[in-house]
Amino acid sequence: MSSTALITGASSGIGLELAKVFAHHQHNLILVAxxxxxLQALSQELSQTHGVKVTVLSHDLTNKSARQTLFDQVQQQGLTVDVLVNNAGYGDYNEFANSDWDKLEGMILLNVLATTHLTRLFLPPMLNRKAGKILNVSSTAAFQPGPMMAVYFATKAYVLSFSEAIAAETEDQGITVSTLCPGPTQSEFIGKSNMDHAGLANSMTIDKIPTAAEVAKFGYEALQKGEVVAVHGLSNKLxxxxxxxAPRGLLRKGVKQLMASN
Ligand SMILES: NC(=O)c1ccc[n+]([C@@H]2O[C@H](COP(=O)([O-])OP(=O)(O)OC[C@H]3O[C@@H](n4cnc5c(N)ncnc54)[C@H](OP(=O)(O)O)[C@@H]3O)[C@@H](O)[C@H]2O)c1
Structure with missing residues (x-):
């Protein structure tokens, strides 16, 4: 029986490339964004190219009732989610005190609440079947505080901590929970997050930044191996x-310099 992967944030960047990798490996798909x-255009492309079944469920995942509706639609359509990929997320580059509150609230709702809620909804059926895989997309931002993107870095630290804990809770029950930690990656993320102003973004030339396709392939392979924490790229791993x-004070100073605007 073929497996079905539900991927959030599948309309662009890493999520879209993950959808392509899963389809290439003959997984049926549920695409969410x-x-x-x-999503409809991607669905047509992937079903024609790979002969897989693709279901499109369009939702704003910052909305609690939309997340419950997504789960209910999956049940009503008789679909089984074998793989859950919590990938949708965004950031915002700005001093915290000047940040737009609605953007920050939406970020916490999407990066933290949606990841947690969808895991809470889809994990119990996996436990009943004693089989399932979860891939939560965090970031190298998870490993230190991030001046100028304080809330984003904190959301990604949450995703890493939460996912590792659930991995430990479920490890003997047929479930694997993997956390993908990409560093800067070519996608719409940097532009949408206003990160173009950050010293970090300016210090990198675009052709040196990994593509979303490279990160997606790495994430898929880490998930298949059941790796709990998968950091993409040697320099990011180091x-x-x-x-x-590093002493915490030194770390804060270093990241502050790296994140300062040019
Ligand atoms: N690119 C990087 O440098 C980088 C580095 C480390 C980690 N990451 C993480 O990787 C993940 C994917 O980011 P990306 O780089 O692929 O960025 P992206 O190209 O901007 O893609 C973000 C995806 O999230 C979806 N999304 C945004 N708001 C949503 C909402 N309210 N409800 C449902 N879906 C929503 C977007 O679709 P719609 O707009 O159609 O809803 C889109 O499909 C994120 O969690 C990000 O934090 C990215």
């Missing part, structure tokens, strides 16, 4: 490791 037209050794 707000942009229904983009950075994540070094944050464990």
């Amino acid at each position: 707000r942009s229904e037209d983009k 950075m994540a490791f070094s944050t464990r050794l």
Whole structure:
């Protein structure tokens, strides 16, 4: 029997590329994001190219009742979610005190609440079947505080901590929970998050930044191996490791410099 993967944030960037990798490996798909037209176009492309069944369920995942409706629609359509990918997320580059509150609230609702709620909804049926995989997309931002993106970094630290805990709770019950931690990646994220102004973004040339396709392939492979924490790229792995050794004050200073606007 073929497996079905539900992917949030599948209309662009890493989520869209994850959908392509899953389809390539013959998984049926449930694609979720707000942009229904983009999801329908992707659905047509993937079902024609790979012969997989693709269901489009367009929702704003910042909305609690939309998340419950998504779960109910999946049940009503008789679909089984074998793989849950919580990928939808966004950031915002700004001093905290000057940040737009609605943007910050939406970020917490999407990055934290939607990831937690969808895991709470889809994990119990997986436990009943004693089989299932969850891939939560965090970031290298999870490993240290992030001046100028304080809330974003904190949401990604939450995703990492939450996912590792659920991985430990479920490890002997046929479930794997993997956390993908990409560093800066080519997608709409940097532009949408106003990160173009950050020293970090300006210090990198676009062709040196990994593509969303490279990150998606890495994430898919980590999920298949059941890796609990998967940091993409050697330099990101070294950075994540070094944050464990560096004194906290030094770490804050270093990240503050890196994140300062040019
Ligand atoms: N790119 C990077 O440098 C980078 C680095 C580390 C981690 N990440 C993480 O990777 C994940 C994917 O980001 P990306 O780089 O692929 O960015 P992206 O190209 O901006 O994609 C974000 C996706 O999230 C969806 N989304 C946004 N708001 C939503 C909402 N309210 N409800 C449902 N879906 C929503 C978007 O679709 P709609 O607009 O159609 O809803 C889109 O499909 C995020 O969690 C991000 O934090 C990215």
